Amino acid sequence: MTGHDALRTRPPEALTEEEAAAELAALAAEIAHHDRAYHEKDAPEVSDAEYDALVRRNQAIEGRFPELIRGDSPSRRVGSKPVEGFATVRHGVPMLSLGNVFDEAEFAEFCARIRRFLGLPAEEPLRFVGEPKIDGLSVNLLYEDGRFVRGATRGDGTTGEDITANLRTLRDLPDRLEGIAPRSIEIRGEVFMEKAEFLAFNAKQAALVEEQARRAAAGERIGERARVFANPRNAAAGSLRQLDPKITAGRPLKLFAYAMGAASEAPAATHWDWLGVLRGWSFAVNPLSRLLPDAEAAAAFQAEMTAERAGLGYDIDGVVYKLDRLDWQARLGFVGRAPRWAVAWKFPAEQATTTLLKIEIQVGRTGALTPRAVMQPVNVGGVMVQHATLHNEDEIARKDVRVGDTVVIQRAGDVIPQVVSVVPEKRPEDSAPFAFPETCPACGSHAVRPPGEVVRRCTGGLICPAQTVERLKHFVSRNAMDIEGLGEENIQKLYDEGLVRSPADIFRLSRHAERMRGWEGWGSRSKKGTEESRKVANLLAAIEARRRPPLDRFIFALGIRRIGEVNAKLLARHYHSFAEWREKMLAARVIGSEAREELGSIQGIGPTIAEALVEFFGEERNLAALDDLAGEAPPEPVAAPAAADGPFAGKTVVFTGSLETMTRDEAGDVAERLGAKVAKSVSKRTDFVVVGADAGSKATKAAELGVRVLTEAEWRGMAGLG
Ligand SMILES: NC(=O)c1ccc[n+]([C@@H]2O[C@H](COP(=O)([O-])OP(=O)(O)OC[C@H]3O[C@@H](n4cnc5c(N)ncnc54)[C@H](O)[C@@H]3O)[C@@H](O)[C@H]2O)c1
Numbered sequence: 013m014t015g016h017d018a019l020r021t022r023p024p025e026a027l028t029e030e031e032a033a034a035e036l037a038a039l040a041a042e043i044a045h046h047d048r049a050y051h052e053k054d055a056p057e058v059s060d061a062e063y064d065a066l067v068r069r070n071q072a073i074e075g076r077f078p079e080l081i082r083g084d085s086p087s088r089r090v091g092s093k094p095v096e097g098f099a100t101v102r103h104g105v106p107m108l109s110l111g112n113v114f115d116e117a118e119f120a121e122f123c124a125r126i127r128r129f130l131g132l133p134a135e136e137p138l139r140f141v142g143e144p145k146i147d148g149l150s151v152n153l154l155y156e157d158g159r160f161v162r163g164a165t166r167g168d169g170t171t172g173e174d175i176t177a178n179l180r181t182l183r184d185l186p187d188r189l190e191g192i193a194p195r196s197i198e199i200r201g202e203v204f205m206e207k208a209e210f211l212a213f214n215a216k217q218a219a220l221v222e223e224q225a226r227r228a229a230a231g232e233r234i235g236e237r238a239r240v241f242a243n244p245r246n247a248a249a250g251s252l253r254q255l256d257p258k259i260t261a262g263r264p265l266k267l268f269a270y271a272m273g274a275a276s277e278a279p280a281a282t283h284w285d286w287l288g289v290l291r292g293w294s295f296a297v298n299p300l301s302r303l304l305p306d307a308e309a310a311a312a313f314q315a316e317m318t319a320e321r322a323g324l325g326y327d328i329d330g331v332v333y334k335l336d337r338l339d340w341q342a343r344l345g346f347v348g349r350a351p352r353w354a355v356a357w358k359f360p361a362e363q364a365t366t367t368l369l370k371i372e373i374q375v376g377r378t379g380a381l382t383p384r385a386v387m388q389p390v391n392v393g394g395v396m397v398q399h400a401t402l403h404n405e406d407e408i409a410r411k412d413v414r415v416g417d418t419v420v421i422q423r424a425g426d427v428i429p430q431v432v433s434v435v436p437e438k439r440p441e442d443s444a445p446f447a448f449p450e451t452c453p454a455c456g457s458h459a460v461r462p463p464g465e466v467v468r469r470c471t472g473g474l475i476c477p478a479q480t481v482e483r484l485k486h487f488v489s490r491n492a493m494d495i496e497g498l499g500e501e502n503i504q505k506l507y508d509e510g511l512v513r514s515p516a517d518i519f520r521l522s523r524h525a526e527r528m529r530g531w532e533g534w535g536s537r538s539k540k541g542t543e544e545s546r547k548v549a550n551l552l553a554a555i556e557a558r559r560r561p562p563l564d565r566f567i568f569a570l571g572i573r574r575i576g577e578v579n580a581k582l583l584a585r586h587y588h589s590f591a592e593w594r595e596k597m598l599a600a601r602v603i604g605s606e607a608r609e610e611l612g613s614i615q616g617i618g619p620t621i622a623e624a625l626v627e628f629f630g631e632e633r634n635l636a637a638l639d640d641l642a643g644e645a646p647p648e649p650v651a652a653p654a655a656a657d658g659p660f661a662g663k664t665v666v667f668t669g670s671l672e673t674m675t676r677d678e679a680g681d682v683a684e685r686l687g688a689k690v691a692k693s694v695s696k697r698t699d700f701v702v703v704g705a706d707a708g709s710k711a712t713k714a715a716e717l718g719v720r721v722l723t724e725a726e727w728r729g730m731a732g733l734g
């Protein structure tokens with residue numbers, strides 16, 4: 013705990029003016045940081061409950077020391093600045109935030125303030141409209157002469173991001189207002205994602221992330237990175253703020269309309285009637301919204317929504333209460349960043365304490381080890397919870413979570429429950445810090461964690477059951493062994509039937525031909541001579557055709573971390589035969605060995621790639637599977653690149669400086685394919701030096717030695733890259 017956190021637990025009355033000023037400064041910085049993470053990056057670092065606690069602490073201190081309120085106080089700001097890449101839109105009327113209340117007493121205070129301001133007697137009932145507060149992204153929709161002309165995010169409240177094209181992809185957004193519409197009107201509402209849609213969408217994103225991680229590990233270049241979102245709100249915001257509206261169109265977004273901004277004429281006198289007008293214009297209005305005759309009805313509605321919350325299709329974090337009379341709203345106006353006439357009555361964060369029974373380690377399809385808490389089942393806000401995420405090894409250490417601990421878990425809008433903290437006073441005496449396993453629970457192979465990465469991974473790629481199917485799919489894929497007819501579905505079937513457990517098994521399938529013909533769709537109930545009855549024969553023939561794979565494809569097919577096609581080629585060309593490669597890799601396991609140095613000296617093979625190879629060969633069981641495979645499908649040595657004719661055939665080329673259109677490794681690969689040798693340093697035997705930006709001494713040396721120097725454009729031209 014930092015000294016600052018310690019201060020925070022003291023009531024504001026107990027602070028000196030100096031302490032209060034210091035804490036306000038720290039809070040301003042911290043809240044601004046979280047605002048950026050949440051609003052600009054859609055990637056919050058703390059839960060909403062934790063964030064709200066900071067905001068309330070700030071309010072409490074400001075309430076006690078009003079003269080210390082800072083110019084950049086979080087109580088004066090809304091959201092965050094629009095991000096770059098979007099045009100900005102100035103809202104006709106600012107889009108603000110909402111004040112919060114957490115219980116009946118605070119709600120009563122809110123009502124009392126309204127009465128005081130309007131000079132209403134205590135008997136005068138306050139009529140409200142209650143609307144579930146969906147956790148989404150508010151948008152401002154401008155209609156002119158009944159046509160949708162522009163849509164924007166809230167941004168910092170005054171200016172937002174222009175997301176018109178993205179909004180047009182929403183099915184819930186009418187392009188035209190039917191019937192009579194004002195000349196100009198701003199309509200406001202919430203864009204959100206339903207829970208089930210969010211889960212399905214995020215699962216797809218998670219698979220994409222894994223896939224990209226695997227491809228990146230294999231040395232492939234990845235375009236835009238996929239990401240998983242912390243909650244539906246961030247997913248909706250991230251989806252809506254895409255520079256490419258086609259991406260938005262593919263996301264399951266919904267819209268509920270609920271407010272009015274600037275308008276050339278007022279279409280209603282009460283908020284409730286206004287919702288009716290919106291419905292008439294065929295906007296979706298939340299059907300749970302309700303007209304509440306007085307504060308007691310509001311409190312009853314709050315209780316009702318608290319009970320119904322868990323069963324709703326979308327996340328809500330409270331209920332918004334708006335004074336129904338628009339003339340009163342106009343008189344009340346705004347204070348700071350929120351209207352005086354509306355408030356968000358938030359639900360308490362859904363937390364519960366229970367006992368941690370076990371920390372389970374799950375192995376993902378790419379070998380990632382992820383920890384999961386198994387707990388004594390407990391009711392959290394109406395839902396029974398037994399599992400919670402522990403994120404990763406570092407998180408467990410940071411929170412010092414131990415088996416047997418009493419833990420606080422939370423479902424604060426987030427769909428996957430999290431372990432927030434442990435209750436140290438309740439820790440059993442004999443407890444020990446959790447030791448994250450260094451072997452894979454699925455296969456027993458070493459699990460390693462490369463420096464700088466948070467994820468520990470199983471190295472038993474070829475034998476780990478958790479990874480087998482994915483590995484096998486990669487093994488047979490087009491750029492690897494390229495076995496026709498052995499797609500993902502068939503691999504899965506062969507795996508499920510127990511016929512294929514390792515790559516070598518594929519080459520032993522002919523032994524099971526009879527059995528395979530018995531499977532439905534594989535030739536059983538089909539007439540002789542049909543496509544289906546030939547399926548098994550075709551498949552076995554396709555496998556036979558790959559029994560002597562070229563070494564580079566063979567190496568790539570193994571799915572070793574960081575060994576993509578390019579690196580596999582480099583290795584195959586360098587070591588020439590399988591036997592040589594295997595022997596040198598085994599020898600390279602020793603740090604400082606000659607073989608290790610040789611590996612490191614190959615142009616294009618850096619230390620992380622060398623490390624990945626050594627890791628793979630360091631696992632005895634990988635070696636057994638590899639030898640088994642090489643016995644069934646012995647790889648063909650790779651001939652030195654054909655000395656084609658052309659400007660680079662048989663020449664020695666050096667690349668220096670940074671190229672704009674490709675990495676040096678990629679350029680080297682191209683040059684080799686054209687029959688050139690790629691060298692690292694310039695000598696008299698060098699034929700060409702290709703110079704990129706910031707080229708250093710090599711360019712100078714080339715000039716001294718009279719070696720021909722090429723610009724990147726000249727090199728591309730000569731290499732036929734256009
Ligand atoms: N975890 C973090 O790091 C982090 C950071 C910043 C903000 N937050 C969260 O964001 C929220 C605070 O941000 P805020 O300024 O948007 O305020 P707010 O969420 O308290 O209230 C304003 C917002 O409520 C939404 N809303 C939903 N239904 C509505 C309805 N029927 N009528 C009117 N508005 C409705 C609108 O989007 C509006 O902009 C809090 O929930 C906070 O916890 C979290």
Ligand SMILES: [Zn+2]
Nearest residue numbers: 452455470476
């Ligand atoms: Zn494993």
